Amino acid sequence: MEAMTGLGAIRSIDYVILLCDDVERMKQFYRDVLGFEIEDEAVGTWVGFRVGTLYLGLRPRGRSYDGKRIPEKSSGVQISFRVPPADVDAAYEELSAKGVKVIEGPMNQDWAHRTLFFHDPEYNIIEIYADIHPRETLAGPSGVHLLVQEQ
Numbered sequence: 001m002e003a004m005t006g007l008g009a010i011r012s013i014d015y016v017i018l019l020c021d022d023v024e025r026m027k028q029f030y031r032d033v034l035g036f037e038i039e040d041e042a043v044g045t046w047v048g049f050r051v052g053t054l055y056l057g058l059r060p061r062g063r064s065y066d067g068k069r070i071p072e073k074s075s076g077v078q079i080s081f082r083v084p085p086a087d088v089d090a091a092y093e094e095l096s097a098k099g100v101k102v103i104e105g106p107m108n109q110d111w112a113h114r115t116l117f118f119h120d121p122e123y124n125i126i127e128i129y130a131d132i133h134p135r136e137t138l139a140g141p142s143g144v145h146l147l148v149q150e151q
Contacts, residue, residue, distance in 0.1 A: 015055035
């Protein structure tokens with residue numbers, strides 16, 4: 001068996017860094033709305049959260065390799081967090097109670113996910129999703145999945 005080296009050795013995403021115009025506002029959202037605990041912080045320059053095995057960092061935009069600021073109301077990334085199926089709806093209720101504007105409420109998708117979409121304060125798309133059984137998508141299948149119906 002051939003050894004995987006260089007780029008072939010990549011096996012997972014270890015961390016994600018969100019470039020922010022307002023780190024404090026973003027910190028409050030991820031801490032107070034999503035309930036993530038701060039793992040480390042350098043006030044004004046860095047905030048880090050642990051989300052399962054992933055490290056989510058926030059840092060100010062402005063380093064030479066960051067490029068230009070993303071236009072307002074234009075998403076830079078989509079971040080997806082997996083939960084058990086019933087928790088998609090529970091998350092929706094919690095977000096609504098906290099006044100978060102939801103893009104798309106809980107919905108069973110044709111690709112066997114139950115999803116919920118909303119924005120963070122800098123317009124990144126956040127998805128809360130759960131794996132569901134493909135039969136739960138039968139109400140309006142798009143043909144994405146080949147579903148076998150019971151006789």
